[in-house]
Amino acid sequence: MQRIINDPSMVVEDMLKGFAKVHDDIIHVDKENPRVVISNHAKDKKKVGIVTGGGSGHKPAFIGYCGKNMVDAVAVGEIFSSPTAKSFYDCIKAVDQGMGVACLYGNYAGDNMNVKMAMELAEDDDIEVKTVVANDDVASASKEDIKKRRGVAGEIFMWKVGGAKANMGASLDEVIAAAQKAIDNTRSVGVGLGPCTIPANGKPNFTIKEGTMEFGIGHHGEPGIKVEELASAKDMAKEMTSLVCDDIPFTAGDEVAVLVSGLGATPVMEQYIFYDEVEKELRDRGITVYKSYVGNYFTSLEMNGVTLTVMKLDDELKECIDMEVETMGLTQF
Amino acid sequence: MQRIINDPSMVVEDMLKGFAKVHDDIIHVDKENPRVVISNHAKDKKKVGIVTGGGSGHKPAFIGYCGKNMVDAVAVGEIFSSPTAKSFYDCIKAVDQGMGVACLYGNYAGDNMNVKMAMELAEDDDIEVKTVVANDDVASASKEDIKKRRGVAGEIFMWKVGGAKANMGASLDEVIAAAQKAIDNTRSVGVGLGPCTIPANGKPNFTIKEGTMEFGIGHHGEPGIKVEELASAKDMAKEMTSLVCDDIPFTAGDEVAVLVSGLGATPVMEQYIFYDEVEKELRDRGITVYKSYVGNYFTSLEMNGVTLTVMKLDDELKECIDMEVETMGLTQF
Numbered sequence: 001m002q003r004i005i006n007d008p009s010m011v012v013e014d015m016l017k018g019f020a021k022v023h024d025d026i027i028h029v030d031k032e033n034p035r036v037v038i039s040n041h042a043k044d045k046k047k048v049g050i051v052t053g054g055g056s057g058h059k060p061a062f063i064g065y066c067g068k069n070m071v072d073a074v075a076v077g078e079i080f081s082s083p084t085a086k087s088f089y090d091c092i093k094a095v096d097q098g099m100g101v102a103c104l105y106g107n108y109a110g111d112n113m114n115v116k117m118a119m120e121l122a123e124d125d126d127i128e129v130k131t132v133v134a135n136d137d138v139a140s141a142s143k144e145d146i147k148k149r150r151g152v153a154g155e156i157f158m159w160k161v162g163g164a165k166a167n168m169g170a171s172l173d174e175v176i177a178a179a180q181k182a183i184d185n186t187r188s189v190g191v192g193l194g195p196c197t198i199p200a201n202g203k204p205n206f207t208i209k210e211g212t213m214e215f216g217i218g219h220h221g222e223p224g225i226k227v228e229e230l231a232s233a234k235d236m237a238k239e240m241t242s243l244v245c246d247d248i249p250f251t252a253g254d255e256v257a258v259l260v261s262g263l264g265a266t267p268v269m270e271q272y273i274f275y276d277e278v279e280k281e282l283r284d285r286g287i288t289v290y291k292s293y294v295g296n297y298f299t300s301l302e303m304n305g306v307t308l309t310v311m312k313l314d315d316e317l318k319e320c321i322d323m324e325v326e327t328m329g330l331t332q333f
Numbered sequence: 334m335q336r337i338i339n340d341p342s343m344v345v346e347d348m349l350k351g352f353a354k355v356h357d358d359i360i361h362v363d364k365e366n367p368r369v370v371i372s373n374h375a376k377d378k379k380k381v382g383i384v385t386g387g388g389s390g391h392k393p394a395f396i397g398y399c400g401k402n403m404v405d406a407v408a409v410g411e412i413f414s415s416p417t418a419k420s421f422y423d424c425i426k427a428v429d430q431g432m433g434v435a436c437l438y439g440n441y442a443g444d445n446m447n448v449k450m451a452m453e454l455a456e457d458d459d460i461e462v463k464t465v466v467a468n469d470d471v472a473s474a475s476k477e478d479i480k481k482r483r484g485v486a487g488e489i490f491m492w493k494v495g496g497a498k499a500n501m502g503a504s505l506d507e508v509i510a511a512a513q514k515a516i517d518n519t520r521s522v523g524v525g526l527g528p529c530t531i532p533a534n535g536k537p538n539f540t541i542k543e544g545t546m547e548f549g550i551g552h553h554g555e556p557g558i559k560v561e562e563l564a565s566a567k568d569m570a571k572e573m574t575s576l577v578c579d580d581i582p583f584t585a586g587d588e589v590a591v592l593v594s595g596l597g598a599t600p601v602m603e604q605y606i607f608y609d610e611v612e613k614e615l616r617d618r619g620i621t622v623y624k625s626y627v628g629n630y631f632t633s634l635e636m637n638g639v640t641l642t643v644m645k646l647d648d649e650l651k652e653c654i655d656m657e658v659e660t661m662g663l664t665q666f
Contacts, residue, residue: 002527005603005606015602018608021622266635267632268629269348269392276354292354
């Protein structure tokens with residue numbers, strides 16, 4: 001295991017120390033609970049609080065989206081494991097200012113359970129909490145079972161929209177409605193070309209044969225739809241764009257935001273090559289890219305591969321997407 | 334070769350197409366020469382032009398540092414190969430506004446030769462060009478042979494300082510002096526844990542045995558000082574910080590900027606773990622971190638490993654480092 005770490009069981013602890021040092025202008029770690037990261041701007045003004053959380057190993061997600069006009073507090077889990085209910089609860093308490101808290105997170109069993117428990121604790125404190133559960137991963141369940149789909153990189157759009165809306169002074173219901181619309185309008189799919197290794201395990205948790213790719217792979221290496229021969233960037237983009245666009249469907253005349261993310265070990269050069277093909281595919285369908293993001297936005301340790309996320313825009317979503325943010329993972333001017 | 338590409342010999346072409354689409358708010362590709370990337374802000378006001386260039390495969394370097402208040406034009410080479418003299422010359426012509434051009438690049442034989450030829454062409458056009466040649470890689474030659482050292486991630490500080498100074502309205506000599514001071518005050522060292530493959534070659538250009546690391550590796554896989562047993566993040570940080578700090582030397586009371594960069598396939602989590610140890614080492618020496626950067630700032634395709642860059646600051650360098658920039662690779666607010 002070729003890794004730059006100290007103790008494999010302490011990687012999250014050690015990472016958080018470095019993160020807090022580098023980004024002390026944006027965030028701080030809660031004094032009582034070291035698994036809670038809070039934006040320095042969380043209480044700049046009275047507004048709905050935005051909370052998320054999830055397993056570690058997806059950097060910049062989740063703590064990299066904590067900051068001005070985006071997420072106010074993040075509950076931090078172990079590698080690929082849900083944060084505790086206590087951490088979600090501490091996040092909620094930390095950012096509530098009487099207008100309620102929007103908990104915007106991804107559809108995983110552990111997160112669902114722990115958020116639910118945290119909400120019960122918050123209810124005892126008379127804090128109103130509402131949720132949006134991201135389910136943008138097209139490959140993780142059929143359209144009939146859409147509520148079973150997992151949340152992946154589309155969560156970034158959900159946080160961006162929810163955070164912007166809260167910053168505009170919207171009510172909890174308005175924030176929830178906008179974030180729900182963001183995720184309802186968003187579809188993602190991933191392709192895996194190489195596995196990753198959880199440090200405490202020491203061995204890859206799945207394999208991908210040289211010359212093949214796992215189409216529809218999940219963010220923790222969950223099996224995809226099929227294993228197929230490694231395709232060119234063009235063919236990969238064609239297949240992924242089709243799957244994503246046919247699901248909503250996206251149609252000619254639509255304006256979209258596109259996010260291409262490497263999974264950790266994918267050279268950024270390849271991500272731009274892939275994006276170029278995606279944009280051509282979208283253009284061929286009469287779909288216009290309003291805004292695009294290419295880079296390591298939502299990773300899976302050192303997995304090799306790429307994810308495609310597309311969100312259909314309307315005026316409200318555009319206004320939210322355009323709002324400036326200051327976070328480690330996303331900066332916009 | 335598990336890659337997301339089309340034709341292995343066209344990766345730079347294809348990457349540039351995607352890059353230009355995503356970042357059209359910051360840069361554009363020159364109409365005449367597709368290997369020249371120009372900042373949209375290059376001629377916002379009359380000032381000294383800032384040019385750089387180098388081989389591809391180091392993303393965000395070099396084109397990712399083209400933009401507001403940093404580099405005005407970048408000559409783009411093939412993977413790990415120098416851009417042509419013509420491309421450097423076209424960059425110089427594109428950004429000269431009568432105040433001259435500072436060409437700030439790294440010490441590699443091909444780049445030295447091609448910049449020299451470009452300067453001769455520019456002389457015929459009466460464009461004044463002066464250079465700073467980055468040589469921050471401590472491991473690439475002894476202190477006695479300091480001029481033989483290669484330029485690595487310290488170039489980012491050189492561009493940041495040179496770009497800021499030009500934006501302040503400084504003369505060519507003042508820009509050159511500041512950029513030279515930046516690189517003279519900067520030292521870097523890298524460690525490799527896994528190799529990379531040039532797409533057109535199809536095979537790794539070197540190997541690193543499991544359980545070992547190449548201490549002092551170059552940005553193209555050039556051999557380091559020694560191969561040793563893979564160390565903990567703490568021991569790695571200790572050895573790298575020592576090498577860097579003892580070279581200038583950096584001493585108690587100094588304020589520094591620190592840049593930790595992954596080499597392409599290194600999880601960002603590990604980079605923060607490494608940074609935390611570096612910061613402790615510096616603190617133990619009485620050195621204060623004024624500003625820190627952690628992420629994939631200067632990579633080598635999908636090489637696994639990390640580089641450490643430290644710049645000693647004075648008031649002039651601080652003012653330059655603090656200036657806001659808008660580029661793909663570095664955004665500062």
